[in-house]
Amino acid sequence: MWTLLKTAPASAWFGMIVIALIAFMGVFADILAPYSETEVVGPQYAPWSDEFILGTDNLGRDMLSRMIYGARNTVGLALLTTAIAFSVGSFLGMLSALKGGWFDMILSRIVDVLMSIPSLILALMILAIVGTSIINMVAVIALIYLAPVFRLARAAAQSIVVLDYVEAAKLRGEGTSRIIWREVLPNITPTLVAEFGLRFCFVFLFIASLSFLGLGIQPPTADWGAMVKDNAILISFGDITPLIPAGAIALLTVSINFVVDWMLHKSSGLKE
Template identity: 45%
Template sequence: MIDAAADTLVESPQPENKSKPLGTAGYIGVAILGFWFIIFVLGAFIAPYDATEFVSDDGFLAPSTTFLLGTDYLGRDLLSRLLVGTQLTLIMAICATVIASGLGTVLGVLAAVAGRSVDMILSRINDAFLSFPTTILGLVIIAALGASIPVLVVTTGFIYASSVFRVSRALAMDQVQLDYVVVARARGEGHVWIALQEILPNIYGPLLVDFGMRLAFAILFLSALSFLGLGVQPPLADWGTLVRENMTGLTSGVLTPIFPAIAIASFAVGLNLIVDDLATRSGQDIAGKLI
């Protein structure tokens, strides 16, 4: 009887993820991210000066035809440092988000597929990590291990993997009760096959939306660490470092730290516009899980 029921259910179509075109807000976000992608690719080639070169004896020079964004507090060209810093910022954030999404998705889907006991163990461990404030946890880890770029990337990835775990587990839990997964279990398929062939193809859309949201969080988190002095160390600079090291100029009315702050804000806004538009067009059930 199970085989007969399985044959009948196999013929029923699986749920499909139908992509919908972006709205106006989404296309604005794409334009913003497209601009920063161009800077990411070409930044080091179009920088007018070496990012570590002292081009002036005076710091905080105003923007001019020679220095389009002025100079920083040590007399280095701010535009060059911003262009090069964009590459470092995005590489670190993307690598951290890949770690977070990969680890969180694997463990989240495993928790949903492997059974109640595995789910309980993984969920309780994840709840323990989520109980710590992310910034405090990051500060403690980096203060103990050092502020090297690999430590920053891996720490950010592990911190946000806990949130990805919740999302991927919730999405996978919705799928494991559906007919096509029940049929796969009746056929004797293993957990890995069910996860890769049945569940992941039906939840990759929301996971991609979540990836964009985590990328924005990673940039803000890494920039916050740099602003506090525990992020990227001189002479290298990401967006957060550029804000921190030029903060003293604000007391004299210098706009130097405003430019990297605008970069952080615009990239985060662009990502949020795309994520919000995709989540809205994919349904409130998806948007509600992206917490």
């Protein structure tokens, strides 16, 4: 692993360091944050000071503490949602490529329907019906992003299931699950890993967008998207506090893309 990391360019190292710092901040939020994420500790919109390093928000809660807890909430939920979408979508995609026939046709048409509806509109419509709890939000976003993962896994697996060793496995009488895990998945793993990073960025931004619109992570839970909305009025007075959570969202997204670009380059086998 160290030999591989030494070949990483500066951009990938920058991305890995940022990701590690944000992950550390989220895991140890209870220790690092000076206050609770919901505790009112001062006046509304208090300026930056020694007591409140990033000031306070619209309710008088410490912005630094909410930024730290927001790393756990926003990033953690995005990771959980992406993992669910990827697990289900990639398995169904590989199963569809392996089975073919009417099974493949039905799943593909369902996915086409999901992808034909703009994702934000679909999420707003479903969340307005079922409610805006965290469980509902995770389920809805996972359902939406399951579709592109399915198509990618299916396309990658279709070039594998026709090869001789897969046919030999079928002739040996191996079950569908065994063929997927032993023959198909190992050969498309680099593609799926790179796509996981990109898809995480989309899900992360999607959750932040829903929170900004009031349908994502609900108050008083700290969330970077909602923090931009709650403190947006400060921009009118020349205060850059609302840009801090927005900058954190952008920084994490760019950092993940740096790492994914390097991973794609390594998996492609291309030389410098």
